[in-house]
Amino acid sequence: MTRVFHRHLRSTPPVAVSAAGMRIYDAAGRSYLDASGGAAVSSLGHGHPDVIAAMHAQIDRLPYAHTSFFTSETAERLADELIRTAPEGMSHVYLVSGGSEAVESALKMARQYFVEIGQPQRTHFIARRQSYHGNTLGALAVGGNEWRRAPFAPILVAATHLAPCYPYREQRADETPEQYGLRLAAELDAAIVAQGADSVIAFVAETVGGATAGVLTPVPGYFKAVREVCDKHGVLLILDEVMCGMGRTGTLYASEQEDVVPDLVTIAKGLGGGYQPIGAVLAQRKIVDAMSKGSGFFQHGHTYLGHPVACAAALAVQNVIHRDGLLEKVRADGRALGAMLRVALGGHPNVGDIRGRGFFWGIELVADRASKRPFAPALKVNATIKKDAMARGLLCYPFGGTVDGVHGDHVLLAPPFIASREDLQEITRLLT
Ligand code: PMP
Numbered sequence: 001m002t003r004v005f006h007r008h009l010r011s012t013p014p015v016a017v018s019a020a021g022m023r024i025y026d027a028a029g030r031s032y033l034d035a036s037g038g039a040a041v042s043s044l045g046h047g048h049p050d051v052i053a054a055m056h057a058q059i060d061r062l063p064y065a066h067t068s069f070f071t072s073e074t075a076e077r078l079a080d081e082l083i084r085t086a087p088e089g090m091s092h093v094y095l096v097s098g099g100s101e102a103v104e105s106a107l108k109m110a111r112q113y114f115v116e117i118g119q120p121q122r123t124h125f126i127a128r129r130q131s132y133h134g135n136t137l138g139a140l141a142v143g144g145n146e147w148r149r150a151p152f153a154p155i156l157v158a159a160t161h162l163a164p165c166y167p168y169r170e171q172r173a174d175e176t177p178e179q180y181g182l183r184l185a186a187e188l189d190a191a192i193v194a195q196g197a198d199s200v201i202a203f204v205a206e207t208v209g210g211a212t213a214g215v216l217t218p219v220p221g222y223f224k225a226v227r228e229v230c231d232k233h234g235v236l237l238i239l240d241e242v243m244c245g246m247g248r249t250g251t252l253y254a255s256e257q258e259d260v261v262p263d264l265v266t267i268a269k270g271l272g273g274g275y276q277p278i279g280a281v282l283a284q285r286k287i288v289d290a291m292s293k294g295s296g297f298f299q300h301g302h303t304y305l306g307h308p309v310a311c312a313a314a315l316a317v318q319n320v321i322h323r324d325g326l327l328e329k330v331r332a333d334g335r336a337l338g339a340m341l342r343v344a345l346g347g348h349p350n351v352g353d354i355r356g357r358g359f360f361w362g363i364e365l366v367a368d369r370a371s372k373r374p375f376a377p378a379l380k381v382n383a384t385i386k387k388d389a390m391a392r393g394l395l396c397y398p399f400g401g402t403v404d405g406v407h408g409d410h411v412l413l414a415p416p417f418i419a420s421r422e423d424l425q426e427i428t429r430l431l432t
Helices: 049-061 075-082 100-118 137-142 146-155 177-193 223-235 254-258 285-293 308-323 326-345 381-391 422-432
Strands: 015-022 023-026 031-034 091-094 126-127 161-164 200-206 236-240 264-267 279-284 353-355 361-364 397-399 409-413
Touching: 015 146, 031 422, 049 308, 075 091, 075 308, 091 100, 091 285, 100 200, 100 236, 100 254, 100 264, 100 279, 100 285, 126 137, 126 177, 137 146, 161 177, 177 200, 177 223, 200 254, 223 236, 223 254, 279 285, 308 326, 326 353, 326 361, 353 397, 361 381, 381 397, 381 409
Parallel strands: 126 161, 126 200, 200 236, 236 264
Antiparallel strands: 015 023, 023 031, 091 279, 264 279, 353 361, 361 409, 397 409
16 A cells, blocks of 8 residues: 555555656556646646756756745746736736646635725635535635535635536526526526625636536636626636636636636646646736735735746746647647547447547446436446546546436546647547
């Protein structure tokens, strides 16, 4: 048994020893084709020479400098680059070490913003079911998974969870996708009013839902309507793009495809591409202005924020994405991957839905296609799929039914952007 404190205390995973490009190798000499990018992390694959060279150069020059004394040239260059390509109006970047820290920071920034502008009565968040925002206490509180929250519920900040945008299960037969999106936005409106409009801090949502729902792509107009509801009540909109951002859906930010501009957006995972833990919050100018004119500082911080080596890795990832035209590639090859999955799996009696964008695909598994009945949680279908896929030399990211037994099991695919058409065909073949 391993001495490393894994989450699953009764099993020992294989020992990873090396990785290159699309593959990871274990100590027993087995090779795995990486169709999950870890958990949508390794956007450039493993061992990208440009990222490694940038990290080496940074370690040689300036490995670390604490932000109570310094900023660094590399952190400033990364922030400039992120602002250059950010959703409209973003003025500052808060650099942290991962996704949960990014979400935690965004929640606190939103709260402090209202304190600075004289609305301290705002204490409540509204978020969505079947969402995942991280495991720190704030991020957990807005996360939509009751099973994860349960042991900690008495010590979490106040949050209400609404339905996610999940057309496969929740759009009615008598409504169009647009009407469905407007209905959800109306539910948000009603929830804000019920809570007391002047007591809500923010609505928090993944732009494209990630691991806990098997990739939930929003219907057209949903986020635009959500933005209008938030504006009507002076509530902030926080979009969590930790998983779906940084090119995963074919644009740098998934929000670009929704024609929506958030007040705060969180990124991580693909930002460092797996080379270094890094995350960030991008903030609208009004939020940073309120703090700089008010107390003059953000009352929050972590030792490793703006770590120069992490920033060097992230900057190199950004450079490669743009230099190599990877966003265009992900859009074109993502359509091809979707078509391959539909041809190979669309007719399978246990495949209920195949949905996604770019290199971010979810396959929802059901016991019965007609009724969309999920498999019984006790069958642990997702765990079996993960095990079988690994035995075939494939890494995919299954999640599901054991959590609530209502919304089925899913397989999430998030391959590195460097995947060739042959790799995508191989992924599809190994899944069938
Ligand atoms: N937000 C989203 C949307 C995520 O998918 C995740 C991680 N799966 C997180 C936040 C938390 O990120 P981390 O695990 O890096 O703390």
